[in-house]
Amino acid sequence: MSYQEERFIAELAVQRATLFTQKVFFEKAKGTVSKDDKSPVTIGDFGAQALILQAIRKNFPGDEIVAEEEASSLRENKELSAEIWEQVKDIKLQDVEGDSLLGGPIPSEQAMLDLIDQGKSAGGPKGRIWALDPIDGTKGFLRGGQYAVCLALIEDGDVKVGAIGCPNLPVDDSATLSVGIGAHQAESSGNGVLFSTVKGTGAFSRPLTNGSLAASKPISMRPVPDITHAVFCEGVEAAHSSQSDNAAVAERLGITNPSVRLDSQAKYCSIARGAGDIYLRLPVKKNYQEKIWDHAAGDLLVREAGGQVTDIYGHRLDFSKGRTLATNTGVVAAPKAIQDQVIDAVKFVLKL
């Protein structure tokens, strides 16, 4: 199976959702509410989920969907629901054909809420399951840093297709290294990249547009002849990965370059395009289970760009265990040729 239709719909749906998240970013009120686990969710997350689930339901009605958000809190918070609808109802690609392929526009506020609730699949080892993170790095989104709209198709536990939209990443591959956090990012021109991949065909990027898809180009990880010159990417939030352990691993490898801190799967995208080499996500809490929507698309993108993605023990990420990576701890991604060396350093630092 070539998955070309799945890839095209995923790319187009992610591109349309980024039009929405960018619009919300420039609104003063982003409707931020705190979820049960105290993490934030915004108008941007809910609306992007509705738009993408509409596209999946229209094109692949028999598939299952595992998505991060759900609408129960919105059904009680009528004001927020109305605000989201106000922003969602006019979103369309400047390309009538593309937009109707995605099933747009969403017909009503009720239909929007029902779409948001279509992502409750338990996941698992069998069948076709889409994994959606409508905004990955919501905290980055709120502070004007990096965030990503991430969609992947998993079939029988194996990631087959990935599409990641990064509205605040520079189009220029080499410029990524200089992007940190900062509200100016979202406003600078020359930003907005759509990454995509199908298993066995390589990794690609193209500029995000507001209409049909731009031309794509292949991307790959850069060779690392001397590991001491490698650059590693890590998260911004100290609660999500252990920056002190990450630093100890870098030191063990003789790396002196400062880390590049980015929110979201923009980290996977950056190393896949050769702007950075190693992604370390060393656990802060032993019992935290990573969510499949936080990793599925990035895992395939990096592997198709010439990398390897494992947990801290060197085991491949297992997307067949349900909504979480229940059998994995942490993430280590690097070019294939140096992955073992990085894992050895991780095991040394974490005393595994």
Ligand SMILES: Nc1ncnc2c1ncn2[C@@H]1O[C@H](COP(=O)(O)OS(=O)(=O)O)[C@@H](OP(=O)(O)O)[C@H]1O
């Ligand atoms: N304790 C803990 N450990 C690891 N990961 C956690 C934890 N808590 C939350 N999350 C998930 O982190 C997702 C954001 O990851 P990032 O890589 O953007 O984190 S960072 O802000 O850059 O540090 C974030 O995704 P979004 O909610 O989509 O933003 C969460 O799913």
Ligand SMILES: [Mg+2]
């Ligand atoms: Mg979240």
Ligand SMILES: [Mg+2]
């Ligand atoms: Mg996420």
Ligand SMILES: [Mg+2]
């Ligand atoms: Mg999210």
